[in-house]
Amino acid sequence: MTLFVIRRLGLLVGALFLSSIVIFVLLHLLPGDVARVLGGTEASPERIEALRAELGLDRSFLEQYTDWIGGILHGDFGRSLLNNKSVLDELTSKLTVTAPLVLFSSALAAVVAVPLGFVAAARHRRVDGVALNVASQLGIAVPSFFVGLLLVVVVSVKWDLLPAQGFPTDGWDDPAEALRALALPVITLAISQGAVLFRFVRSAALDVIGQDYMRTARAKGLTRSQALVRHGLRNASVPIVSILGVQIASLIAGVLVIERVFQLPGVGQMLVTDVGTRDLGKVQGTVLLIAVIVLVIGFVVDIVHGLIDPRLRAVG
Amino acid sequence: MKHIWQSRSGRIGLVIVGTALLIVLVSLVWTPHDPSRVVPADRWLPISRDHWFGTDGAGKDLFSQVLVGARTTLFVVLASVAIAAVIGLVMGIFSALAPRWVGESTVYLIDVLIALPGLVLALVLVAALGGSLWTVSLAIGFGAGVVLARVVKSETHTVLTRDYIVAANASGSSTFRTIGRHIMPNIGPIVIVQLSIIAAFAVLAEAALSYLGLTPVSTPSWGRMLQGLQQSVTVHPWAIVFPGAAVVLATLGFNLLGDGLREAMDPTLRRRTATGVTGPGTTPPSESLPSELTVVRP
Amino acid sequence: MTLLEVRDLTIRFAGVTVVDGVSFDVDAGGRLGIIGESGSGKTLSALSVIGLVPEQAEVIGSVRFNGQELIGLADRELSKLRGDRIAMVFQSPLTSLNPLMRVGKQIAEPLRLHQGHSRRQAAAEAVALCARVGLPDPDRAARAFPHQLSGGQRQRVGIAIALACRPALLIADEPTTALDVTVQRDVLQLLDTLIAEEGTALLFITHDISLIAQVARELVVMRNGEIVEQGEVGELISRPRHPYTAQLVDAARATGLDGPAPLSTDRLANRFTTGTARDVVAPIDPHHFRGAGRIDPIEVHG
Numbered sequence: 084m085t086l087f088v089i090r091r092l093g094l095l096v097g098a099l100f101l102s103s104i105v106i107f108v109l110l111h112l113l114p115g116d117v118a119r120v121l122g123g124t125e126a127s128p129e130r131i132e133a134l135r136a137e138l139g140l141d142r143s144f145l146e147q148y149t150d151w152i153g154g155i156l157h158g159d160f161g162r163s164l165l166n167n168k169s170v171l172d173e174l175t176s177k178l179t180v181t182a183p184l185v186l187f188s189s190a191l192a193a194v195v196a197v198p199l200g201f202v203a204a205a206r207h208r209r210v211d212g213v214a215l216n217v218a219s220q221l222g223i224a225v226p227s228f229f230v231g232l233l234l235v236v237v238v239s240v241k242w243d244l245l246p247a248q249g250f251p252t253d254g255w256d257d258p259a260e261a262l263r264a265l266a267l268p269v270i271t272l273a274i275s276q277g278a279v280l281f282r283f284v285r286s287a288a289l290d291v292i293g294q295d296y297m298r299t300a301r302a303k304g305l306t307r308s309q310a311l312v313r314h315g316l317r318n319a320s321v322p323i324v325s326i327l328g329v330q331i332a333s334l335i336a337g338v339l340v341i342e343r344v345f346q347l348p349g350v351g352q353m354l355v356t357d358v359g360t361r362d363l364g365k366v367q368g369t370v371l372l373i374a375v376i377v378l379v380i381g382f383v384v385d386i387v388h389g390l391i392d393p394r395l396r397a398v399g
Numbered sequence: 400m401k402h403i404w405q406s407r408s409g410r411i412g413l414v415i416v417g418t419a420l421l422i423v424l425v426s427l428v429w430t431p432h433d434p435s436r437v438v439p440a441d442r443w444l445p446i447s448r449d450h451w452f453g454t455d456g457a458g459k460d461l462f463s464q465v466l467v468g469a470r471t472t473l474f475v476v477l478a479s480v481a482i483a484a485v486i487g488l489v490m491g492i493f494s495a496l497a498p499r500w501v502g503e504s505t506v507y508l509i510d511v512l513i514a515l516p517g518l519v520l521a522l523v524l525v526a527a528l529g530g531s532l533w534t535v536s537l538a539i540g541f542g543a544g545v546v547l548a549r550v551v552k553s554e555t556h557t558v559l560t561r562d563y564i565v566a567a568n569a570s571g572s573s574t575f576r577t578i579g580r581h582i583m584p585n586i587g588p589i590v591i592v593q594l595s596i597i598a599a600f601a602v603l604a605e606a607a608l609s610y611l612g613l614t615p616v617s618t619p620s621w622g623r624m625l626q627g628l629q630q631s632v633t634v635h636p637w638a639i640v641f642p643g644a645a646v647v648l649a650t651l652g653f654n655l656l657g658d659g660l661r662e663a664m665d666p667t668l669r670r671r672t673a674t675g676v677t678g679p680g681t682t683p684p685s686e687s688l689p690s691e692l693t694v695v696r697p
Numbered sequence: 698m699t700l701l702e703v704r705d706l707t708i709r710f711a712g713v714t715v716v717d718g719v720s721f722d723v724d725a726g727g728r729l730g731i732i733g734e735s736g737s738g739k740t741l742s743a744l745s746v747i748g749l750v751p752e753q754a755e756v757i758g759s760v761r762f763n764g765q766e767l768i769g770l771a772d773r774e775l776s777k778l779r780g781d782r783i784a785m786v787f788q789s790p791l792t793s794l795n796p797l798m799r800v801g802k803q804i805a806e807p808l809r810l811h812q813g814h815s816r817r818q819a820a821a822e823a824v825a826l827c828a829r830v831g832l833p834d835p836d837r838a839a840r841a842f843p844h845q846l847s848g849g850q851r852q853r854v855g856i857a858i859a860l861a862c863r864p865a866l867l868i869a870d871e872p873t874t875a876l877d878v879t880v881q882r883d884v885l886q887l888l889d890t891l892i893a894e895e896g897t898a899l900l901f902i903t904h905d906i907s908l909i910a911q912v913a914r915e916l917v918v919m920r921n922g923e924i925v926e927q928g929e930v931g932e933l934i935s936r937p938r939h940p941y942t943a944q945l946v947d948a949a950r951a952t953g954l955d956g957p958a959p960l961s962t963d964r965l966a967n968r969f970t971t972g973t974a975r976d977v978v979a980p981i982d983p984h985h986f987r988g989a990g991r992i993d994p995i996e997v998h999g
Binding site for chain 3: 208294299300301303306314394
């Protein structure tokens with residue numbers, strides 16, 4: 084097992100470096116001169132050169148990259164090209180909004196979708212199982228921001244129950260207000276995540292139910308539900324854990340959009356704005372952080388897999 | 400095609416996608432109103448014979464906007480699917496045919512690339528290249544293509560290890576011939592199903608990206624409509640239903656088409672539906688994964 | 698005493714009849730073989746005894762076990778019988794075991810379920826069972842995962858699971874088909890020994906008539922969901938009445954009717970004695986013999 088973990092760790096580190104390179108290359112090799120944008124259309128060529136030197140853009144590609152990476156490893160995610168604020172500071176403040184959003188919605192989605200998925204699989208020939216399946220088909224076809232908008236219309240406009248947009252300016256000082264502001268966004272995200280998760284759990288469970296060892300389990304005298312719990316769960320959790328890892332990617336996409344729908348001052352909003360203003364310093368740092376989170380979660384998923392499935396450990 | 404009709408999902412999917420295509424073709428020639436014509440006097444008109452969906456805050460006919468938006472969606476779908484197909488097939492087959500270490504590193508590279516969620520990649524590309532339909536399609540196509548490549552690689556690998564391939568190679572058929580005659584027909588069905596899922600995903604992605612404002616303002620699209628209508632949602636809540644429903648229908652259509660394709664291409668499933676028997680010990684393969692998720696299967 | 702009575706068993710899938718009016722009996726301690734090709738309905742008939750027919754199937758008729766009617770019995774009641782009084786060994790050892798659970802735990806399961814053993818007790822018994830089914834180093838074997846064992850070893854585990862609670866009836870569905878030929882003989886012999894020791898009744902399903910000859914006393918020949926012929930094994934093989942049975946016998950003869958396992962004369966006599974002592978009508982090649990007795994072939998067919 085230790086060898087397994089070490090190997091995975093090695094792969095993770097490699098992946099982290101690779102992704103930083105990819106991000107850097109993408110943002111710097113492409114046309115568009117930041118200095119010119121910053122300087123404005125009126126700026127003189129000398130002014131642009133000066134800006135360039137200030138921002139360190141006149142150095143070689145490799146130098147810029149190593150500088151950036153060096154900084155990251157010291158915890159310095161760089162600075163905004165526009166207002167020179169530390170990227171890390173900005174990120175941390177925005178994360179107070181985004182992190183709870185992500186965590187609550189994933190938790191809600193998992194708590195609802197996973198058990199339902201199993202139930203739907205166990206009852207897939209009966210009416211309720213089929214109904215759930217159809218409902219989830221609809222759930223995945225509806226874009227999350229549409230769900231969000233609909234919820235806003237119904238809950239905020241018609242019923243006036245929860246705030247339609249925004250987040251209290253004093254942050255979490257008033258937890259009740261903050262939670263109220265997050266309620267609709269969390270529910271919206273949970274619905275779209277949940278629908279996808281549900282379908283996956285259902286099919287993983289169906290897959291397991293059809294397996295021979297389930298039949299053996301029943302031949303031993305286990306009832307259907309006993310067999311499902313004692314034998315099915317563990318086996319089904321292997322693909323389910325995988326999908327939880329992959330869900331992160333779609334979750335991030337969802338966050339980007341939902342924060343826009345509900346005007347939440349989170350990381351997503353910040354990223355979209357920075358892209359608009361071509362603030363490469365922040366975009367770099369933010370995107371790298373996202374990649375790091377995704378890769379680390381992938382690593383954790385791998386380890387959990389190894390814990391659950393002894394066959395994987397043998398291969399390493 | 401006949402087989403797709405036989406499956407209920409396939410039938411619905413085909414109808415929806417067919418209708419969408421029809422709409423697009425028609426809209427190229429005619430729309431009830433000029434979708435960009437601003438008529439301040441006609442703001443926020445309700446549904447009427449003249450304006451089937453009513454009008455928006457600038458007096459523009461909503462129905463015509465939806466029709467024209469379909470064009471954008473279809474364009475992005477076609478472009479993304481094409482890009483994804485090319486990337487997926489080339490990368491996938493190449494890495495399966497290449498020496499082992501090349502294949503393994505490609506998979507590794509893909510895993511790293513997947514760490515950048517598609518939308519984020521799109522943002523990065525837009526930051527660099529500016530927002531246009533091509534950029535958007537490239538981002539979607541690249542993201543999906545890379546995932547498709549993994550699937551193609553593993554499926555090609557399965558085909559390659561079959562005996563008759565070894566025999567064919569032994570008798571000296573060239574690589575291209577092998578690809579054409581053996582690999583493509585075998586992985587074809589799976590790839591096609593995946594592409595239909597990618598199409599559904601592209602509809603959603605385009606809507607999201609244009610909602611976020613990454614497509615040119617001048618290009619009408621359902622996502623843009625939603626973005627614009629959102630501002631007045633407190634006063635005129637129901638206008639968003641139309642573009643939203645359009646996105647939902649289009650996504651559903653492609654998803655169902657994919658389901659139908661899968662049922663059509665999987666003879667075991669068809670036989671199974673007839674008799675209900677698969678025999679002891681076999682698992683019906685297509686029950687295993689819902690179509691929209693096979694794209695991201697690790 | 699009749700342990701199992703099957704009468705007019707009919708199974709339908711979406712209107713298609715796959716088993717049609719099948720009837721047979723198994724006595725306590727008796728040995729019945731069901732033979733047929735794939736699709737003959739033999740496996741489904743066996744599954745209906747243990748109540749594990751696929752959900753969509755329509756099952757009508759009567760299956761009486763110890764006088765109790767099993768068709769229509771609630772699943773919860775059937776679950777009490779399964780593994781305890783009626784047990785089953787399946788065809789594919791690799792997929793029949795839970796890949797994520799240690800083998801010993803899987804063997805211990807029926808013990809804990811039906812006989813209320815504690816975890817420790819059951820674990821100890823599982824090791825004992827491993828030894829009994831001939832697994833080398835039973836302690837280690839019990840702690841192994843299925844993928845760490847060979848096909849034959851996995852099938853021994855399957856047998857251990859089935860016989861753990863000493864059931865009255867064991868159903869074996871092609872237990873050796875998926876194994877290597879050399880391993881088939883050993884596993885078959887193991888099965889034979891164990892159920893002889895316990896006096897378990899056996900319902901043995903296969904497509905291979907030479908196997909049946911060694912394990913069963915009575916035979917049922919199925920084709921397309923119906924029984925075409927049934928009777929005592931020796932009789933049926935030497936004097937098949939139905940053309941299909943004759944076909945099967947001929948086909949088997951062509952490959953050597955004796956099958957993989959050479960038998961001892963005593964066992965053979967026990968199996969095939971008809972009337973006069975030592976006048977044995979047996980479907981075997983007299984050259985494949987080990988043992989003390991002398992054989993004078995009275996009649997040699999084929």
